[in-house]
């Protein structure tokens with residue numbers, strides 16, 4: 304950790320090559336994040352960015368696009384002018400070998416001009432079907448350098464099942480070793496998700512009770528208020544299970560349930576996360592139907608149902624909601640139900656984790672009146688952690704009331720960096736702790752595939768839920784069956 308902090312203060316020399324430089328991700332996330340790194344002095348004089356895509360843009364046009372993408376920040380014009388001058392555009396079809404020759408020449412020229420020492424980060428912000436082609440050409444056309452480092456960053460979705468993910472992985476790892484391969488799961492860049500390890504391992508209080516002796520159940524909710532919007536084509540082929548559970552939710556599960564790593568190091572942390580994912584209990588197809596719920600939103604309150612959305616087949620069975628009960632069968636968590644749910648068109652956008660502690664048998668109090676201790680990690684929108692406790696009501700007698708203990712995370716003046724900014728910095732530093740290792744991806748896909756296959760074989764019906772609700776009744780029943788209920792009601 305100390306080493307990382309020390310490096311952060313030092314300027315990083317790098318050439319970024321952004322494939323998909325005209326796309327939505329580059330404009331909304333990558334350019335603003337690079338600007339934040341520039342403002343912090345992590346990028347200074349010795350960096351350049353090549354944006355590439357097919358559109359016949361010029362350097363000036365890309366620079367204008369970059370300027371617009373960071374315009375919401377109230378920054379001095381001079382600093383923005385200096386920053387955008389480091390941006391270059393090359394019109395490039397990734398399937399055309401000739402274009403890589405031009406790309407190499409431009410990369411070499413910029414390397415010399417900005418004295419970058421051969422450090423290259425290739426960001427593949429485009430459809431995964433191009434990843435293998437790009438990786439192969441980067442190698443065969445000598446765009447990777449011998450002098451500095453060569454790292455490749457890829458976006459989700461990383462496959463649509465284990466087989467396709469493996470194929471995708473092989474197509475890149477033929478040319479880039481695992482340590483140079485950064486698979487983005489932007490949830491891992493979120494401050495509150497990174498706080499899970501801090502909470503768990505730096506507080507004796509939580510370390511002592513973070514196990515199946517004290518934790519009754521864990522609940523993870525990733526809800527979205529939006530529908531499929533303009534991603535209908537992709538969503539139809541994915542569904543909530545592939546889109547949200549395979550990556551974000553299972554990553555959160557692994558951080559919550561992994562054993563304490565031997566050290567704060569990439570290899571030790573990843574080893575424990577892999578082990579947690581490997582320990583996920585697999586269900587028989589019949590048990591999938593009992594332990595997983597899938598559903599689709601139907602029109603309500605002026606909002607159209609999934610089947611009425613543009614580009615969605617009238618008879619689509621793609622799930623826009625999934626809830627499930629998971630178990631991580633490791634030493635500390637076996638027997639603890641982990642309830643998960645995610646969906647579109649729910650009451651609000653939120654990401655939160657509720658850890659519900661066991662009720663205590665006591666003759667001192669009327670235990671029925673005692674509220675459970677619940678630790679809530681409210682990832683977004685609030686970015687808060689609080690603990691539900693019981694305290695005495697003020698005044699005569701000894702009545703209890705619930706009270707919330709808020710954990711202060713930051714000062715008012717501290718700005719929480721955007722996930723992409725943190726992940727780009729990690730990639731610059733060569734620290735892959737907050738990226739998904741291939742084995743994590745592989746175990747997560749194997750688990751998700753077993754659910755998908757059971758559904759495809761007719762185990763588990765597709766339910767409905769109204770837009771603006773928190774999902775179907777079956778999702779409530781899943782917990783009710785165990786005598787539990789969702790802590791977060793969506794209100």
Ligand code: NAP
Nearest residue numbers: 323324325326327328356357358396397428429430458459
């Ligand atoms: P997008 O807006 O559709 O951008 C795709 C980019 O690829 C464009 O710059 C396009 O530019 C370029 N492109 C397409 N075919 C090409 C070809 N043959 N040769 C060279 N360039 C080509 O997509 P996006 O939303 O930025 O998403 C990019 C990737 O990130 C996707 O895999 C997506 O799933 C993932 N992702 C995106 C987000 C997000 O917030 N947008 C979030 C998570 C993951 P031209 O048309 O000019 O060629």
